[in-house]
Amino acid sequence: MDNYSQMLAFMWATEHGNFSAAARANGLTPSAISKLITRLEDRLQVRLFQRGTRTLTLTEEGSAYLVSARAVINAMAEADSLAEAFPDRVSGSLRIHTMTTFAKHQILPWLPDFLAAYPGLTVDVQVGPQYVDLFDQGLDVAIHSGGLPDSSRIARKIGESAWVTCASPEYLARRGTPAQPNDLLEHDCFNFGFHSAWNTWQFRDGEGGIITVPISPKAVFAQGDLLREMALSGAGIVKLAQFHIGEDIRQGRLIPLLTEFSLEGSEPIYLIYSNRKHLSPRIRVFRDFLEKRLKENPWA
Template sequence: MDNVSEMEVFVRVVQAKSFSEAARSLGLSPSAVSKQIGRLEDRLGARLLNRTTRQLSLTEIGAAFHERAERIVNDIAEAERAVSHLHGAPRGQLKVNAPVAFGIDHLAPLLPGFMAENPEVSVDLSVNDRFVDLVEEGIDVALRIGELADSSLIARRLAANRRVVCAAPSYLERRGTPASTADLKRHNCLVYTYRQQRRDWHFDGPGGHELVTVNGDLETNNAQVLRMAALGGLGIVLLPLWLVGPDLTEGRLIEVLPQYHVPDSSIYAVWPAGRHLSPKVRAFVDHIAAEIGELAKTWERH
């Protein structure tokens, strides 16, 4: 076998944690797989795997080699798929990442329709609000909300992300309703910690652009927690309409300072650059772009 084939055997063994399972997936005998691993180790002059009767584990050198070998094997497989599936139907596993609240409330309901239209695609969806490195974590496509940092990612804008300042009627009855942005300084403003300069709230109003540095007794890295705290009357929040639109419509929350506009950001689908856009990613992005575009119209109706 050539060097690339030996790498593929090694990567399969690590994934399967078994010579026999790797052999079965490759259509080889366990002895042939063992010989290829031995040949690879001889060529490199280093032991890559610790072998016992019960388990396999990577050596320190093996772990470093595996990280690079896996990337090479995946890139070769992707290059082959780019040719063979260029005009083919979407198929294979699609790894998607999204923010928690948006992923649960708006992306998850779209998956059944997408998967019904693309029965050969399986979806692995992870939801979290931390920054995710798509390349390092093997994510095919992610949804991101806000201003995108300069990067090599390709982005498609899905919708505007309009945000409002709001609070529960019970809080406003107890503490009063702010009449100007300056009044926010004497209010309990709840803060989302994943925003850069999270205590700085920007407004465009009758007097132009204004910046207010707010303070409060709750900080959290989850937007849904902020919403629940606001509904409980704890304080004032700055949240997107896709999250609080129904609460505003039904009076559970009231928009504060409606004469001021919080600068909009956007909702994007992003994926790694320098790669062929596979049919599964293209199909997914096209599907959610259409669906979220329609959803965004309802977020404005409050």
């Protein structure tokens, strides 16, 4: 086991470039990392690193050892991942951060089945409208849409969702249906209450260009579900994500508007996790459950 710890310390130091960064990333002290690698070098009777003031450089022997060490670490991780085949062995707490509407409409419907399948697992679902990197605070998985900041995190695309301008049949019967984008200026519209690209109402202008309609919302809300409730009540027009209101559209509770002017393309939705080469079983089973659910129940 000590040999394996030495090998892990060597891999961490190689990945992070120095003992201090490797120690911080793995909950150890720099001296502990240094001692493990020194023991490894003594055991192998070779020097694996040229130690600089701030960085480490692999020696020729270190580069050769890296190939073998990586194969061993990969094999160990693959063996550990077999825990997925035994639901009672997938345990611990899974911390998730996502949009409130995604949690309500795309996770909660199947979450009871997921928890029943993995009785040793507990789930902590945190919500917020925009992506915040909380992985250093123990977050396991984030699910968010749109553009993401550059980082070392892994973003796995799990779907796409268009934004849909819509209203209820009752509102349209009372106020009429807008025929072109600028007609929205004469209607009651509602928007998000925070700064976001979601608040920009853009359409094609019929000549290949893009126009932005400067709507003046009658009210703004911090959550998409409140906008949805306003639309369902017949109060006015909203713009919401397809994953959020797909079922309302299928059931005729909301009617898409200005579809001939809609911009082409959809907003990507990502499953984000920390930059780890091998996922823990709890993250992997959640990912697989989610992707299976989305495949069986597409929101479009």
